[in-house]
Amino acid sequence: MADTAYDLIVVGGGPGGYVSAIRASQLGLKTALVEAQHLGGICLNWGCIPTKALLKSAEMWHSLQRLDEFGLAADNIRFDLDKIVKRSRGVSAQMMGGVKHLLKKNKVTVIDGWAKLNGPGKLNVEKDGKAVGSFTAKHIILATGARARELPGLEADGKLIWTYREALVPDVMPKSLLVVGSGAIGIEFASFFNTLGADVTVVEVMDRVLPVEDAEISALAHKSFTKHGMNLHVKTTVTKLERGKDNVTATLDHGDGKTSQITTDRVIMAVGITGNVENIGLETTGVKADRGHIAVDGYAQTGVPGLYAIGDVAGPPWLAHKASHEGIVCVEKIAGVKEVHPFETTNIPGCTYCSPQVASVGMTEAAAVDKGYKVRVGRFPLLANGKAIALGEPDGLIKTVFDDKTGELLGAHMIGAEVTEMIQGYTIARSLETTEAELIHTVFPHPTVSESMHESVLDSLNRAIHF
Amino acid sequence: MPITITMPALSPTMTEGRIARWFKAEGEEVIAGDVLAEIETDKATMEIEAIDDGILGKILIPGETDGVAVNTPIALILEEGEEASSMDGFTATAAVPAAAESAPAPAPTTTASAPVAADPAPVAAPPAAPGQRIIASPLARRIAADSGLDLALVKGSGPRGRIVKADVLGAQGTAKSAPAIPAAPSAPVVIPPTSVEPTEIPLTNMRKTIAKRLVAAKQDIPHIYLTIECELDALLALRKQVNERRPDTKVSVNDFIVKASALALKQVPAVNASWTDTAVIQYNTVDISIAVAIEGGLITPIVRNADLKGLAAISAEVKELAGRAKESKLMPEEYQGGGFSISNLGMFGIKEFSAIINPPQSAILAVGAGEQRPVVKNGALSIATVMSCTMSCDHRVVDGALGAQWLAAFKGYIEDPLGMLL
Numbered sequence: 083m084a085d086t087a088y089d090l091i092v093v094g095g096g097p098g099g100y101v102s103a104i105r106a107s108q109l110g111l112k113t114a115l116v117e118a119q120h121l122g123g124i125c126l127n128w129g130c131i132p133t134k135a136l137l138k139s140a141e142m143w144h145s146l147q148r149l150d151e152f153g154l155a156a157d158n159i160r161f162d163l164d165k166i167v168k169r170s171r172g173v174s175a176q177m178m179g180g181v182k183h184l185l186k187k188n189k190v191t192v193i194d195g196w197a198k199l200n201g202p203g204k205l206n207v208e209k210d211g212k213a214v215g216s217f218t219a220k221h222i223i224l225a226t227g228a229r230a231r232e233l234p235g236l237e238a239d240g241k242l243i244w245t246y247r248e249a250l251v252p253d254v255m256p257k258s259l260l261v262v263g264s265g266a267i268g269i270e271f272a273s274f275f276n277t278l279g280a281d282v283t284v285v286e287v288m289d290r291v292l293p294v295e296d297a298e299i300s301a302l303a304h305k306s307f308t309k310h311g312m313n314l315h316v317k318t319t320v321t322k323l324e325r326g327k328d329n330v331t332a333t334l335d336h337g338d339g340k341t342s343q344i345t346t347d348r349v350i351m352a353v354g355i356t357g358n359v360e361n362i363g364l365e366t367t368g369v370k371a372d373r374g375h376i377a378v379d380g381y382a383q384t385g386v387p388g389l390y391a392i393g394d395v396a397g398p399p400w401l402a403h404k405a406s407h408e409g410i411v412c413v414e415k416i417a418g419v420k421e422v423h424p425f426e427t428t429n430i431p432g433c434t435y436c437s438p439q440v441a442s443v444g445m446t447e448a449a450a451v452d453k454g455y456k457v458r459v460g461r462f463p464l465l466a467n468g469k470a471i472a473l474g475e476p477d478g479l480i481k482t483v484f485d486d487k488t489g490e491l492l493g494a495h496m497i498g499a500e501v502t503e504m505i506q507g508y509t510i511a512r513s514l515e516t517t518e519a520e521l522i523h524t525v526f527p528h529p530t531v532s533e534s535m536h537e538s539v540l541d542s543l544n545r546a547i548h549f
Numbered sequence: 550m551p552i553t554i555t556m557p558a559l560s561p562t563m564t565e566g567r568i569a570r571w572f573k574a575e576g577e578e579v580i581a582g583d584v585l586a587e588i589e590t591d592k593a594t595m596e597i598e599a600i601d602d603g604i605l606g607k608i609l610i611p612g613e614t615d616g617v618a619v620n621t622p623i624a625l626i627l628e629e630g631e632e633a634s635s636m637d638g639f640t641a642t643a644a645v646p647a648a649a650e651s652a653p654a655p656a657p658t659t660t661a662s663a664p665v666a667a668d669p670a671p672v673a674a675p676p677a678a679p680g681q682r683i684i685a686s687p688l689a690r691r692i693a694a695d696s697g698l699d700l701a702l703v704k705g706s707g708p709r710g711r712i713v714k715a716d717v718l719g720a721q722g723t724a725k726s727a728p729a730i731p732a733a734p735s736a737p738v739v740i741p742p743t744s745v746e747p748t749e750i751p752l753t754n755m756r757k758t759i760a761k762r763l764v765a766a767k768q769d770i771p772h773i774y775l776t777i778e779c780e781l782d783a784l785l786a787l788r789k790q791v792n793e794r795r796p797d798t799k800v801s802v803n804d805f806i807v808k809a810s811a812l813a814l815k816q817v818p819a820v821n822a823s824w825t826d827t828a829v830i831q832y833n834t835v836d837i838s839i840a841v842a843i844e845g846g847l848i849t850p851i852v853r854n855a856d857l858k859g860l861a862a863i864s865a866e867v868k869e870l871a872g873r874a875k876e877s878k879l880m881p882e883e884y885q886g887g888g889f890s891i892s893n894l895g896m897f898g899i900k901e902f903s904a905i906i907n908p909p910q911s912a913i914l915a916v917g918a919g920e921q922r923p924v925v926k927n928g929a930l931s932i933a934t935v936m937s938c939t940m941s942c943d944h945r946v947v948d949g950a951l952g953a954q955w956l957a958a959f960k961g962y963i964e965d966p967l968g969m970l971l
Binding site for chain 2 (some may be wrong): 519
């Protein structure tokens with residue numbers, strides 16, 4: 083007879099859930115994890131991982147368009163979308179298998195099914211309408227994740243109007259595409275299909291694309307996307323989507339009474355996400371969801387003793403690495419690890435894998451000024467970086483924001499080749515509470531794109547050498 | 550930049566005084582806590598202590614000078630690494646308040662045409678003790694250096710006790726950059742008895758301060774002493790009951806005495822006051838100083854608003870304060886102030902004693918041991934547990950009758966202890 087009592091049960095096996103379960107097991111807690119669909123959650127199966135696989139294919143396709151520039155030639159260049167998609171599904175499957183293995187290695191009991199809380203410390207699991215079992219735990223962590231937000235009247239139908247789900251396994255290569263929403267998800271899909279040759283239009287309700295990024299980065303991204311052939315409309319909303327036989331006609335409101343219509347093969351709705359708080363028995367515990375999320379404190383505690391929530395379901399930022407770290411802090415506190423500091427979201431890097439890449443951490447310049455800081459800003463264009471030019475990727479900017487008074491690195495914002503791999507440098511520096519002095523005295527390797535990180539800091543003191 | 554020492558005010562009403570003598574000469578090294586000079590008024594004598602390490606650069610007003618107005622600059626201290634030339638042309642500013650504040654911050658140097666800033670070198674790690682590095686993040690180090698905060702005073706909350714930005718910002722909020730309190734008393738110098746000659750034990754700052762204050766108290770305050778005896782039996786029984794309820798944190802007889810004193814001060818508020826030349830200062834909060842014996846001397850942590858606190862709260866607070874007092878970990882505001890003091894030698898078997906008033910307070914209660922004594926009740930000999938309490942009063946503020954009134958109120962609470970719990 084399988085065990086039904088655990089020290090910890092984690093509901094949801096995504097990057098928040100499985101990481102928490104593994105950590106808990108490392109700390110000696112008897113742990114179970116309940117997953118209804120696929121281990122690895124959205125991240126591994128329908129998010130982070132497959133999109134990066136797709137984008138790699140697109141990047142290579144883009145390189146194939148520039149062979150002559152690099153002294154190469156080839157005939158009969160083509161792409162096979164089905165194969166591209168199949169590869170990404172294969173990567174996902176491989177990762178999912180990896181997570182399964184890790185959970186087994188760490189002796190986490192994996193329960194297949196849908197969990198529903200049944201009062202504090204108790205939950206029932208069901209699969210395909212049949213009961214799997216009832217379980218008790220001293221601690222329960224909800225890591226149920228989130229799903230695409232729907233706008234009334236603009237709901238996805240899974241056929242012509244897509245969410246990220248359908249976009250990851252497209253039935254056709256659309257010749258034209260409307261992407262609603264220019265956050266990371268919208269822009270990555272826009273970038274992917276645009277690179278493969280679709281005529282892509284992006285609509286954004288805020289006043290700039292990638293609105294959470296620093297305004298200068300948004301502006302450069304806008305310029306770059308336009309150069310790559312995308313049509314961008316900011317301060318614009320979609321008021322109607324009319325489905326045709328095999329296309330969709332959207333009515334756009336550009337403000338000031340101006341409207342227009344656009345007909346595309348497909349539409350991708352990427353207007354945000356909402357937490358999966360429904361049908362999990364929250365009402366049996368007294369915890370109420372607030373606008374699609376479960377409110378928690380710095381230790382992921384919900385207020386009901388023994389009940390916690392992490393990751394997308396617990397609120398922004400909706401990033402896999404945020405979920406993982408939040409889960410670890412939660413579990414370490416539960417396990418009584420000494421000196422666990424509450425989880426803070428002020429040093430979480432964000433990356434967008436479009437082309438050119440975007441990466442940032444900390445405060446935008448505007449946010450710092452708003453908070454009352456007198457700022458010192460450093461800027462270094464990748465145009466002046468030897469490696470970037472050698473790579474044939476000269477577009478980009480490394481921007482650093484410092485507190486003029488203390489030299490604290492308040493934020494770093496980058497656009498250009500490889501920046502998603504470079505942002506960890508600034509993140510580590512902020513973690514160690516660097517000032518500009520330590521960064522200046524750090525020797526960066528040459529020739530790398532990362533040296534521009536050093537030059538940007540120098541520029542904040544008007545001391546850049548290479549610009 | 551040299552630090553200006555100005556003529557301190559020994560009392561709120563002092564306008565001028567005499568620099569009796571300088572204990573250090575120009576060019577002599579001073580370390581924090583060293584006595585620099587002796588200041589006199591007709592009422593009192595005070596020593597000025599150095600709050601920072603440095604060199605006495607210049608004596609502006611020599612010893613044996615009368616009529617020095619309060620706030621007049623009287624000396625310049627050079628900080629570590631400063632040359633004598635930095636005093637040239639330096640105008641000592643009279644506006645700088647007395648020695649408790651650190652040097653005035655240099656004006657920020659900003660120019661319209663942002664010049665290339667000097668190479669910001671990482672702030673080097675100063676050793677805390679020989680071979681001991683203070684571990685702090687670069688940002689924490691920078692912020693501390695900019696504000697003159699000594700990292701050795703900051704407790705680190707980061708990994709392995711690392712001092713991080715939050716710790717430095719927190720420390721800036723509470724402590725001043727250089728405390729003006731006497732340094733923790735060093736272990737008494739133990740000189741092995743190798744000869745029959747008397748040995749000299751150097752005075753610690755605490756000893757010197759205690760001596761100074763007590764002499765001043767005895768010289769300035771006309772003490773009168775009133776003794777009363779209190780029967781403790783009812784209180785001891787109540788205490789037993791209270792402690793049975795809370796076996797983990799026991800309430801002591803002294804906790805009851807604190808509470809009774811506080812309530813008595815509420816009842817007879819005129820005792821909770823201070824004498825000055827121009828007025829009697831009436832305190833409107835009941836803050837009681839508790840004498841705690843510590844290594845090398847004595848300190849009086851204060852229980853504030855003791856009249857508003859329950860017995861359990863008072864008990865916990867006294868325990869906590871006494872604990873920290875013994876480790877020399879009290880903040881100045883925790884032992885400076887108070888309107889009334891209690892000194893208890895009962896645990897040492899002292900039957901009765903008279904204490905010296907803690908200026909500027911007007912009274913102190915000296916509590917002796919509770920012991921079984923013969924008492925006369927209704928004409929018959931009986932036995933009760935009796936404690937003798939002697940109240941020393943500043944006769945300028947507390948006349949005998951007033952003192953007696955207070956003691957009666959106090960005795961009332963001690964002998965009918967339930968009244969304290971209401």
